[in-house]
Amino acid sequence: MMLFSRKKKQTEEARKRLEYQMCLAREAGADDILDISKCELSEIPVSVFSMCRVLQKKVLIIHTNHLSTLLPKSCNIQDLSMLKILDLHDNHLTLLPEDMGQLVSLQVLNVEQNHLKFLPNSLSTLAQLQTLNLKGNRIRKVPESLNGLRSLRTFDISQNRIQILPQDLAHIRTLESKFMDYEKRKEQKQQEKLDFERRLNEEQRERTQLIMQSNSQKEQVLMSVKQEQGKLDQGLRDQQRYLEVERQRLQEELKQGERGATNLIHNLLEDSERRKQNSMLLESLEKERLRMDQLMAISQEENERLRKREVAAAMQEMLSESSMNKILQMVYETRRRQLVDEASSSMAEMDGKLQQVQAWQQLDQSKTIGQILSEAEMQKVAFEALQVKKDSKHTRIRDQIKLIENELMQLTQIELDRREIDTENLQGTLMEERQALSDLLQQLLKEKKQREKELRDLLAEMETKHETNQENYWLIQYQRLMDQKPLSLRAREEGVEKALVDLLAELSADQYLPLFAHHRVTLKMLCYMTVEDLQQIGVKESRLQRAILRRVQEGLPREDRRFVPVKEAAADLGEVQPSAPVESEAGPSSPSAPVPEEVLAQSECVVCMERESQMIFLPCGHVCCCQTCGAELHACPLCRKDIEQKIRMYRTS
Known part of the structure; x- marks a missing residue:
């Protein structure tokens, strides 16, 4: 046997039926009946007691429920003192309250098909009780105090465990006897038959008179209807003529209004187009001026650098020629002296030295060229990174993307926290906001890629314009951008x-x-x-x-x-x-x-439950997986939508 019985949850249909019956009983002009049967109630609501007390209900029907007790806590049975009929059959009642005698107006009490084992003695004080139905319970003994029910007419105790009835029940004279005299019933039936035939004849005569009266009234009504129909037809024709004249007049006024509105809209469109062209022209002129100023500054600095470079190149060439002449002179003297001493051996040795010197010069030259080229590439990469960092539009797009990523993470966390709560409207609002943020994030990503492409095109244009032999070109551009x-x-x-x-x-x-x-x-x-x-x-x-x-x-x-x-x-x-x-x-x-x-x-990641969420799934916009788990997924684990794009989030402390 279970020590703790779990209450059966009320279904949605039963809850709606209870609310409907309660509202129906509160309406103005409602009858004295309160019917809350088949509502799957485990106990009677407190509002039922207050409604019966305030509205003075006389009939309370609570059958076919799961009631185990009639009187819940914090309720008083005196609130039901005005009841005349109380129907509690098909429930799980095990006992009735001891103060049932306070229902002084009760006339009918039906507790059929319950689990009652005994009856309270206070039932004997119900002086107006006429019907008591105890069928289908577990009662073993009927209290002897029931002989006080002087108005009791029907008493059903079948399908119980009762073996002996109290002798005092025989003194209740109002109880109806089930055995009646056959002859008495036969005479009664005969008398009823005669009365029925007499009433039938009278009704037939009355019906004939009513048919004759209805025919005469019908003719009079038809004549009056014909006259009224003629008047209505004439008034309808007059009204139609008047409406036709009004309709034509309104059509003319509408045509004039449409022509005026069309002219006004056309003028407004022309005015807005002129304003738009003026603003675009001003903006383009401003951009062109800024671009020309920038190009002029760059060209002046490049000219100065070129002049310095030409002077340095001339000086370097002169020094290289003088050093080469000295080397040649030294080699010539050495060779001349060695030719005097040993012509053949010194010539071979001198050729080896010259080849070694030439190889060293070529190696130094290749190293210098590679270093210059690598430095130029590094300068170009640094300039490109600084240009992206200094670009205000690109910075604004990055900040907006970060804010939208945080918004999506917050919406996903709210959705995870409130998924167990029955908030369908809130889930719909969160889904709409998340969809809007996802669309906006995709748009910002496209704008970011477009801006980066524009910056790369500008970089390529600058690269094609500068001279190939200019030294530290990208370093100069980097310094100029820093000083801007x-x-x-x-x-x-x-x-x-x-x-x-x-x-x-x-x-x-x-x-x-x-x-x-x-x-x-x-x-x-x-x-x-x-x-x-x-x-x-x-x-x-x-x-x-x-x-x-x-x-x-x-x-x-x-x-x-x-x-x-x-x-x-x-x-x-x-x-x-x-x-x-x-x-x-x-x-x-x-x-x-x-x-x-x-x-x-x-x-945290909803897959591994260990690492933080770092991936945004589009188009749904959920932020629910780490990078390791998100790399292997093809559908969102929260909404089961296909993943078209994955975006990695980088958080900063």
Whole structure:
């Protein structure tokens, strides 16, 4: 026998049925019946007792459940004192409360098919009880106190273990006897038959009269309907003529409105196209000017280097010629002296020495050329790395990719932590945010590859333009790039306020500094600008526009904040900032704040459960595997989607 019985979990259908019956009983005008049968209840809810007390329910039906007791804890049976019918059959009741006598209005008590072993003595105080059904229980003895039930008419104790009934039950005169006199019943049936035939004849006569009356009324109704139909037809024709005239008039007005709207849209499109062309022209002119300045500076330095190199080359050539003449002279003198002494032996020895000297010179020359070439390649590689590091667009894309990777890791951790909780709406929201972040990450990766390709093309163009015999060309370019001033410093020198530069740098909008410098925009001007004004000067991202205006208004004194445009304030108050970044018209906006370090430290590989998660799977966007386990997977272990691309994450402390 089990010491602890586990409660059976209520099904969804039973729970819905319980909620529906409770709502139906609370409605205005509902009857006095509360039916919560077949709801798989293990105990009666507390709200049932309060509802019976407040709404004064008279019938309570709780059959076909899993009840083991009638009265739960913290409930009082006096709340059911107004009940007249209590149906508890087909449950698991083992006993009834001792204070059942407090149900003074109870008339019918049905506890059929339960596990009752005895009855409480307080049942004898139920003076109005008329029906008591104890069929199909385990009762061995009927209390003798039941003779107090003076109103009892039906008493069913079949299918129990009772062997002897109390003699006092015979004194209850209201109990119906199952044995009746046959003749008495026969006379009663005959009398009922005669009464039925008499009533049938009367009903037939009444039916005939009703048919005649209905026919006459039907004719009168038909005549009145015909008259009303004629009037309605005439009114309908008049209404149709009026509606036709109104429809024609509205069609003319709509045509005029459409022509006006078409002209207005055409004018707006032309105006926007002209503004777009002007902004593109200004931007291209600015880029061309910067490029020409850079090329002029490079060409001047290259000319100076070339002149120095020519002078050094001339000096080196002169020194090499003089040293060669000295060597030749020494060799000539040596050979002349040796020819005098020993002509044949000295000539062979001299030839060997000359060949050795020539081999050494060639070896030194090849070593020097290799060293120069290797240094040039190293200088080129260093310049390429510095160029990628100094490029603001590439740096911004890298920062956005890192933020999106952290966002994806946080979403994956939240999804893993809340998977055991029944939150279907939250799972759907997390999936939508993760999909949006995955799409944005793929777009940023494409932009990063495109920017790296542009930088490599620029490097190739510079390599084709410089002279092949120029020394330390890439070293010069590297030093020039190191000495180049940052964009923020150049913007300050061009007249942009320091506070405005810091504000744009804080919002990751450094690329718009040339536009603000070109239009000579100040913080005081920004206080009175709108979203349309920022759109006109070239700031295309709607989210960045609102962020700039909001930060400017936050920096104003309190007495000046009344000049905030109403439209912008309403947009800021009504906008709901999403957790995942969205795509704007000009490009990807900045994601939300980075993930805390404690969240990153808790993410671990769901395969080996030992190492940290380091791989991002696309297109699903889950961050759930380390590099070792992720290299062998072809489908995401969380959502089972096919993996099209794997991205390695590098975390920094």
